[in-house]
Amino acid sequence: MLVEEIKKIADENPLACFQCGNCTGSCPLEFAMDYGPRKIIHMIQIGLDEEVLKSNTIWLCSSCYTCTYRCPRKVSFTRIAYALKNIALKKNIVPRNVKVFYETFLRHVLEYGRLNEGIFVNELVLKAGKSFREVIRDVNLGIRLWRKGKISMKISKIKRVEDIKKLYELVEGKEV
Amino acid sequence: MKVAIYPGCSLEGMENSYLVSLINTFKTLGIDIEEIEDWNCCGATAIPSINLMFSYLLSARVLSIAEESGINTIIAPCSECYNRLAYVNYKIRNDIKFKEKINDYLKNIGLKYDGSVSVKHPLEFLIKDYGIEKLKGKIKKKIDRKIAGYYGCLFVRPREIAIESAENPKTLDEIIKAVGGTPVEYDYKTKCCGASLIITKSDAALKLIRDILKSCIDASAEMIITACPLCHSNLDMQQETISITYREDLRIPVLYFTQLLGISLGLNDEELLLSKNLTYELLEEVIK
Ligand code: SF4
Ligand code: SF4
Numbered sequence: 001m002l003v004e005e006i007k008k009i010a011d012e013n014p015l016a017c018f019q020c021g022n023c024t025g026s027c028p029l030e031f032a033m034d035y036g037p038r039k040i041i042h043m044i045q046i047g048l049d050e051e052v053l054k055s056n057t058i059w060l061c062s063s064c065y066t067c068t069y070r071c072p073r074k075v076s077f078t079r080i081a082y083a084l085k086n087i088a089l090k091k092n093i094v095p096r097n098v099k100v101f102y103e104t105f106l107r108h109v110l111e112y113g114r115l116n117e118g119i120f121v122n123e124l125v126l127k128a129g130k131s132f133r134e135v136i137r138d139v140n141l142g143i144r145l146w147r148k149g150k151i152s153m154k155i156s157k158i159k160r161v162e163d164i165k166k167l168y169e170l171v172e173g174k175e176v
Numbered sequence: 177m178k179v180a181i182y183p184g185c186s187l188e189g190m191e192n193s194y195l196v197s198l199i200n201t202f203k204t205l206g207i208d209i210e211e212i213e214d215w216n217c218c219g220a221t222a223i224p225s226i227n228l229m230f231s232y233l234l235s236a237r238v239l240s241i242a243e244e245s246g247i248n249t250i251i252a253p254c255s256e257c258y259n260r261l262a263y264v265n266y267k268i269r270n271d272i273k274f275k276e277k278i279n280d281y282l283k284n285i286g287l288k289y290d291g292s293v294s295v296k297h298p299l300e301f302l303i304k305d306y307g308i309e310k311l312k313g314k315i316k317k318k319i320d321r322k323i324a325g326y327y328g329c330l331f332v333r334p335r336e337i338a339i340e341s342a343e344n345p346k347t348l349d350e351i352i353k354a355v356g357g358t359p360v361e362y363d364y365k366t367k368c369c370g371a372s373l374i375i376t377k378s379d380a381a382l383k384l385i386r387d388i389l390k391s392c393i394d395a396s397a398e399m400i401i402t403a404c405p406l407c408h409s410n411l412d413m414q415q416e417t418i419s420i421t422y423r424e425d426l427r428i429p430v431l432y433f434t435q436l437l438g439i440s441l442g443l444n445d446e447e448l449l450l451s452k453n454l455t456y457e458l459l460e461e462v463i464k
Contacts, residue, residue, distance in 0.1 A: 009228050009229075010228055028367055028368045028384055029368070029370075029373075029380060029384075031380075031383075032377070032379075032380040032383075059376065059377065060373070060377055060380060062221070062329075062368050062370055062371050062372075062373050062381075063221045063224075063329075063371070064329040064330075064333070064368035064371075065329055065330070065333035065334045066329070066333065066342075066368065068333065068334045069333045069334055069335060069342055076334065078334070079228075082224045082225060082228050083228065085224075085225035085226070086225065086226065086227060086228055089225070089226055095376075097376055098376045101222065101372075101375055101376050102222050102225060102226050105220075105222035105223065105226075106222070106223065106226055108217075109216070109217050109219070109223060109234070113216040113217065114185050114188070114216060114217045115185040115186075115189070115217050115220070116185070116189065117185060117186060117189030117190050118189060118190070121190075121375075124375060134378065137378075137417055140416075140417075141413060141414075141416075141417065144413075144416075144454060145190070145413070145454075148451075148452055148454065149452065150190045150192075150452055151190065152189065152190075156185075156188055158214050158215070158216050159214045160214055160285075163216075163237060163285040163287075164216055164234070164237075166284055166285050167230065167233045167234075167237070167281060167284070167285065168227075168230055170281055170284060171227055171229045171230045171233065171281070172227065172230075
């Protein structure tokens with residue numbers, strides 16, 4: 001049950017929502033979502049777990065916290081969306097480019113303790129399976145950034161990177 | 177009181193100009209700050225999406241290292257870093273069960289955190305701790321321009337960690353007034369720029385960025401100042417793409433509030449790295 005999993009992961013209670021719609025009315029990304037935050041919470045309440053996890057809403061939530069800020073019931077859809085992302089990623093219900101984004105980010109954090117932006121962006125453009133139009137757009141911007149000296153391929157790594165790996169292994173309950 | 181900076185990955189990477197301009201501006205104001213030792217990534221929005229608990233631990237490790245080094249205040253200039261660190265700090269201070277859980281994990285890497293460190297965004301630090309009147313006294317060059325302060329999301333929301341009202345924020349406007357400019361009123365001050373959606377859902381993010389730029393320009397702003405590397409890169413870097421996609425000219429100079437402040441304190445480009453902004457040429461036309 002999503003309700004239980006959300007409680008466990010994010011310490012949020014979707015059942016506290018009384019469906020006023022403030023969140024959806026405030027959400028800057030609602031225009032691009034299959035269902036707005038209010039509807040997603042309703043779907044969670046009535047147990048439409050699969051539809052919720054398959055909706056694009058999860059991946060369109062930018063974590064801007066506007067819904068959280070305006071909710072009269074102190075429900076944070078932002079944190080519910082984080083929990084849904086956690087669950088959907090585990091079940092591998094995720095668009096390819098989003099998956100590549102998160103996996104690459106995680107690899108940087110586990111390997112260096114930090115995100116090395118220059119290399120990260122480069123890896124994404126190569127692996128994300130983008131459309132021709134998007135690649136042209138990226139390459140175009142990339143060239144301008146390069147000229148400005150904004151892209152560095154320097155690697156920054158923390159001293160005790162084993163700390164990070166250890167913490168990750170503990171929360172995931174498995175070795176990496 | 178020991179104050180240290182948590183630069184975060186973006187300020188070490190593409191948005192280095194924010195870090196450099198902040199450090200030099202602070203130095204000119206007589207504030208010397210060291211860097212937190214062996215700091216790790218805060219996780220941004222990506223790590224909480226993968227594993228929320230792991231993301232809390234990333235922030236907790238930083239807080240713990242700071243406490244161990246006797247640091248009282250962490251300055252986190254990136255709004256995303258600020259948001260993550262400040263929220264975990266808030267939870268640890270207000271939820272004993274959460275604190276115990278975090279410490280149970282930290283034990284395994286030889287760390288602990290008691291909750292003694294405060295996390296501040298540099299805007300809050302400058303205006304409240306340093307003092308806006310003192311700041312005004314240091315200004316050398318007036319920048320008498322109409323300027324839009326873009327606040328974005330992450331230091332005004334959620335409530336637990338907000339440095340000011342999300343419906344009517346003032347800090348950037350205070351900075352604009354301090355340098356002799358006029359803050360413009362517009363609707364999109366705290367509307368989201370889409371942050372990293374520019375990578376994963378770029379069309380949706382472009383629309384948000386377009387609306388913000390348009391709202392600033394319609395309010396006759398001559399430039400925009402930012403206080404977050406994500407907001408900054410979205411507003412600064414995407415103008416050409418937006419002009420092509422939407423067939424409208426929405427070009428406007430974008431700079432960090434630390435760069436604006438630096439100009440008015442008489443610092444040069446080497447100290448502010450203004451020329452790293454993609455909209456730098458436009459700025460040169462506005463500030464001669
Ligand atoms: S604002 Fe809160 S109570 Fe209202 S619909 Fe959204 S989550 Fe439910
Ligand atoms: S946090 Fe997500 S769901 Fe909430 S308002 Fe922002 S984008 Fe919409």
